[in-house]
Amino acid sequence: MKVSSKPVRTIGLILEDAFTDFAADIIHSVSFAVRDMRGIRLVVIPGRQDDSRDPYDRMHQYKIRHNQIYMMNEQYRFDGLLLTFPNLTRMPKDIYQGIPKVYLATDLKNEVTVNYDDEIGIREAIDYLVKIKGVTRLCMLGGRDDNTDAQKRKAIFRQSLEDNGLIFTEDQYEPGDMSIWTQRPAERLMERNPDTQAVFCVNDATASGLYDVLRRKGLEPGKDLYVFGFDNGPLAADLNPPLASVGASGMTLGQKAVEMLVRMMDGEDIPAQKVPTHLFGRESLPYDMYEFTAREMLSSDNSFIDRFFDDCFYRYRNEVISPGAINLKRLFHEILARMLKSMRNRIMTEEEFAEICRMIGILFDNGVMLYTDPNRFVYDFNRLQGTMNENLKASNAIAQNNRLFSMMKDRAIQFHGVQKRINNARYSNGRNRIQDFMTWATNYGKPGEEAMEYLIGQMDRIGLGNGAMYLYREPIVCPDEGPVALPDTMQLRCVIRNDELFKIPAERRECPVSEIYNRDELPDAALGYVCYPLFCGKYLFGMTVVASDLKLFEIGEFLTFQLSRSIFMNWVTET
Numbered sequence: 001m002k003v004s005s006k007p008v009r010t011i012g013l014i015l016e017d018a019f020t021d022f023a024a025d026i027i028h029s030v031s032f033a034v035r036d037m038r039g040i041r042l043v044v045i046p047g048r049q050d051d052s053r054d055p056y057d058r059m060h061q062y063k064i065r066h067n068q069i070y071m072m073n074e075q076y077r078f079d080g081l082l083l084t085f086p087n088l089t090r091m092p093k094d095i096y097q098g099i100p101k102v103y104l105a106t107d108l109k110n111e112v113t114v115n116y117d118d119e120i121g122i123r124e125a126i127d128y129l130v131k132i133k134g135v136t137r138l139c140m141l142g143g144r145d146d147n148t149d150a151q152k153r154k155a156i157f158r159q160s161l162e163d164n165g166l167i168f169t170e171d172q173y174e175p176g177d178m179s180i181w182t183q184r185p186a187e188r189l190m191e192r193n194p195d196t197q198a199v200f201c202v203n204d205a206t207a208s209g210l211y212d213v214l215r216r217k218g219l220e221p222g223k224d225l226y227v228f229g230f231d232n233g234p235l236a237a238d239l240n241p242p243l244a245s246v247g248a249s250g251m252t253l254g255q256k257a258v259e260m261l262v263r264m265m266d267g268e269d270i271p272a273q274k275v276p277t278h279l280f281g282r283e284s285l286p287y288d289m290y291e292f293t294a295r296e297m298l299s300s301d302n303s304f305i306d307r308f309f310d311d312c313f314y315r316y317r318n319e320v321i322s323p324g325a326i327n328l329k330r331l332f333h334e335i336l337a338r339m340l341k342s343m344r345n346r347i348m349t350e351e352e353f354a355e356i357c358r359m360i361g362i363l364f365d366n367g368v369m370l371y372t373d374p375n376r377f378v379y380d381f382n383r384l385q386g387t388m389n390e391n392l393k394a395s396n397a398i399a400q401n402n403r404l405f406s407m408m409k410d411r412a413i414q415f416h417g418v419q420k421r422i423n424n425a426r427y428s429n430g431r432n433r434i435q436d437f438m439t440w441a442t443n444y445g446k447p448g449e450e451a452m453e454y455l456i457g458q459m460d461r462i463g464l465g466n467g468a469m470y471l472y473r474e475p476i477v478c479p480d481e482g483p484v485a486l487p488d489t490m491q492l493r494c495v496i497r498n499d500e501l502f503k504i505p506a507e508r509r510e511c512p513v514s515e516i517y518n519r520d521e522l523p524d525a526a527l528g529y530v531c532y533p534l535f536c537g538k539y540l541f542g543m544t545v546v547a548s549d550l551k552l553f554e555i556g557e558f559l560t561f562q563l564s565r566s567i568f569m570n571w572v573t574e575t
Contacts (some may be wrong), residue, residue: 009079010041016085018046021204021233029254031527042528045073069533075513080261100264102257107148113272114257119156121246121277125228126160135197143178143202150202182209198226204235207243221284228285237373244285249278305333312380316371328368335359342397353400364411377412433463443570451570456494460501466523467546468495475539497523523547532560536568
């Protein structure tokens with residue numbers, strides 16, 4: 001076995017469920033926070049939220065086996081752990097002992113926790129609805145009774161109504177499971193409150209179910225009633241119409257958690273902390289983060305330009321800028337400062353116009369639209385362009401700046417068209433690769449080691465890109481309930497680097513579980529690794545270790561599920 005000698009510390013990010021908007025935001029912010037930290041490696045361990053206790057529920061049976069991934073990693077020597085377990089009763093209490101830990105989004109006594117300060121953003125939204133919009137009838141589509149975040153947000157919602165002189169009754173509240181499948185709870189809430197003027201959804205996923213119900217009733221969020229959610233993840237911008245949502249107003253939960261954990265690993269005593277929140281307005285509840293005057297705009301004040309960028313490209317504030325990378329905020333500052341200067345001088349030369357065009361090209365070529373949503377971009381730039389045109393008419397600068405605004409809007413439209421084509425091509429390519437792998441890896445002979453060797457030789461077809469496969473010496477039979485005794489060693493059977501497959505010779509395969517992420521053979525992973533369990537039915541085979549890619553979390557479980565089925569057909573002999 002060849003183990004890396006580099007002095008690297010490993011952080012584990014343990015997720016209750018990797019398939020929510022909240023989890024996607026945490027993975028993104030933690031991955032990019034760790035990316036440029038010298039000597040820090042990240043391993044993401046995604047589980048599956050399991051609410052069922054029915055032993056005959058097939059999904060419950062699947063999740064029990066999937067969540068063996070927690071125990072499979074217990075023997076690895078993590079230097080620190082981040083845990084996102086809103087429902088800690090489902091997390092085994094006796095694993096990962098003696099390791100510095102930060103718990104995200106949960107209230108846990110005697111542990112170091114980091115939470116959103118939910119109250120700031122929720123109160124901001126309700127105060128705006130009541131005091132500015134004149135709303136008097138508000139409801140809440142909530143979450144599970146065993147979820148601390150859901151209950152905390154319900155209490156804040158109730159207190160905010162009462163502080164605004166409004167009465168709260170339980171008829172105004174309906175619990176849900178905090179997923180997109182909240183149509184029935186939303187239906188019950190709307191039937192009891194047909195005259196509601198606004199609905200607060202405990203998270204953005206819950207709002208998706210409410211949208212379905214409103215659509216069937218012929219109601220449109222933002223016009224017939226106001227709707228806002230919580231988390232401010234990608235789903236909020238993808239809903240139609242885009243969803244107003246409460247989210248972090250500065251450093252994200254994941255970034256703060258990483259900062260706290262590294263300090264704990266360095267020996268500091270760190271108290272529990274909170275991240276402030278803010279309401280991000282969209283079409284379901286239009287709300288401006290700030291107002292600006294023409295005088296403020298034309299002054300080219302640095303703080304005005306920064307506020308405008310932060311409002312429009314709101315995701316960029318949470319990005320970690322690599323050394324040598326283009327700082328998009330600084331570049332935008334230069335573009336807008338030059339445009340505003342031309343407004344004051346009422347003239348823009350052709351040379352200046354050409355230079356601004358060049359910088360706009362660099363801005364969009366480097367993905368600035370990844371940090372906003374189209375509606376937010378159009379709204380903010382129309383507001384800025386309209387203020388310019390109202391205050392300075394019939395000048396050379398107005399004509400040139402309007403051309404620049406048109407160029408930026410065209411680039412924004414082109415970007416989203418290209419992204420859609422890229423995503424469609426990626427899904428099509430991924431589907432074809434899986435089909436190709438399943439065709440070549442299917443065993444038509446006798447299962448066993450020879451068949452497994454053939455399967456491993458096809459691993460570069462599945463589309464993992466950069467990763468590795470660890471297997472136990474032989475399949476492990478899992479009980480229906482309860483823990484399973486796991487070996488303290490695994491075998492590294494193959495590694496994939498940039499789609500090229502390398503099979504590991506027999507004499508170098510064996511590896512203590514305590515060293516599985518330290519092998520030199522593993523591919524480089526700037527954003528860390530993510531591991532998935534390999535199992536089929538009652539059999540546990542091992543796990544994949546894949547170089548983390550934020551898009552991987554959409555298909556990673558599906559890929560390893562297909563791989564697990566192939567391993568079963570090639571390895572397991574049943575009588």
